[in-house]
Amino acid sequence: MTVTDVLTGKQQWGIFQGDRLESVRQLPDDSIDLIVTSPPYEKARTYGIDFSLRGQAWVDWMIEPWAEWQRVCKGLIVCVCEGQTRGRRWSAVPALLMADLHRAGFNLRKPPIFQRVGIPGSGGKRADHAHHGGSADWLRNDYEFIICTSRPGLLPWADTLANGHKPKWAPGGEMSNRNTNGTRRNQWAGGELSSGGERQTHGERRPAGRPSHALATRRRLGRGNEKGTCGRRISRGHANGDATTSDSYDPPAIANPGNVIKAIVGGGVMGDKECHENEAPFPEKLAEFFVRAFCPAGGLVLDPFSGSGTTVAVAVKMLRRGLGFDIRQSQVALGRRRLSGITPAALVE
Ligand SMILES: C[S@@+](CC[C@H](N)C(=O)[O-])C[C@H]1O[C@@H](n2cnc3c(N)ncnc32)[C@H](O)[C@@H]1O
Incomplete structure (x- = not known):
């Protein structure tokens, strides 16, 4: 198996030993659809290779391969990373890296957030801070940044609704604006709500009298395009004198999932038990989000810090192709072992 076999599609995946920069130099321009990766986080772990970069030295090391990554990748570059907090001081390296990428x-792209559900902790040592209510401070470490870049303009391929869900609220429902007197008005047609707004889940009957109720009901009855129903002009926002008139709202079947990506982490829930042979794997769910939304079927996903092969495994499971590089032969062997147990056809999305 060679890198060329993966590039040409002869092989669906390949994991090879190589450096994050040097290994990518051998790839042609535009040969990759999506990069999903996660580097060593400063000195958090040495990875058996005496990895010890921190602060600006780590940022510089991360910037170095970025132009090569951007050269080969037509689509999004997704890099999950975090700094260290020591003595209640955060190193801020994700922010510094973003600033330097911007300046360069x-x-x-606006960085999504990876919310690591299941990370325990109170925000610090307890014993010596009993007078703070049993907790050293409240600044917990529940999330990591996901640094994203792309070439300017629209991505060549994206299906942002691929991770979407049914809208939380029925059409016309529950999103509301506050009036100057503190009451709330429904955003579509001005009906007054209680100060907290009324909550209602998708598909339930709405209280009569609100204009959006008529809209929703007519849609359910399949008469949405009749003149005077869904196609009508509606007036919005008149309660505070800034009325606008527009075509009525066509509610989406699927809502955009947003950019806070929640994934449960910990033993047994990362997607594959083999992944724990890497010191810091990310969960398959996280990679899935990006592969589903930003790599077309059959496209090629690259991970230049492939570790246990999570990105490559997810790409293959989702009927894309995957290419990984890791500096350590132990991780290449681990990734290959993990991938050899995956049968793509049996694991369609
Ligand atoms: C955070 S881990 C990646 C974990 C991976 N996302 C997973 O789910 O298993 C970072 C990996 O980068 C590798 N690495 C460190 N320095 C590297 C370099 N210069 N080039 C490529 N890989 C490197 C380490 O061996 C480690 O496996």
Whole structure:
């Protein structure tokens, strides 16, 4: 198996020993659809290779391969990372890296957040801070940044609703604006709500009298396009004198999932038991989010810090192709072992 076999599609996946920069130099321009990766986090772990970069030295080391990654990748570059907190001081390296990428001219995208559900902790040592209510402070470490860049303009392929869900609220429902007197008005047509707003889940009957109720009901009855129903002009926001008129709202079947990505972490829930042979794997669910939304079927996903092969495994399970590099032969062997147990056809999305 060679890198060329993966690039040409002869092989669906390949994991090879190599450096995050040097290994990518051998790839042609535009040969990758998506990069999903996660580097060593400063000195958090030495990875058996005496990894000890921190602060600006770590940032510089991370910037170094980025132009090569951008050269080969047509789509999004997704890099999950975090700094260290020592003595209640956060190193801020994700923020520093984003700032340096920005200054170097890379096209940053708004960074999504990886919320690690299941991380225990109170925010610090307890014993010596009993007078603070049993907790040293409240600044816990529940999330990591996901640094994203792309070439300027639209991504060549994206299906942002692929991770979407049914809208939480029925059409016209529950999102509301506050009036100057503190009451709330429904955003579509001004009906007054109680100060907390009324809550209602998708598909339930709405209280009569609110204009959006008529809209929702007519849609359910399949008469949405009749003149005077869904196609009508509606007036919005008149309660505070800034009325606008527009075509009525066409509620989406699927809501955008947003950019806070929650994934449960910990033993047994990362997607594969083999992954724990890496010191810091991310859960398959996290990689799935990006592969589903930003790599077309059959496209090629690269991970230049592949570790246990999570990204490559997810790509293959989702009927894409995967290419991984890791500096350590032990991780290459681990990734290959993990991938050899996956049968793509049996694991369609
Ligand atoms: C945070 S781990 C990646 C874990 C991976 N996402 C997973 O789910 O298993 C970082 C990996 O980067 C590798 N690494 C460290 N220095 C590297 C380099 N210069 N080039 C490529 N890989 C490197 C380490 O061996 C380690 O496996």
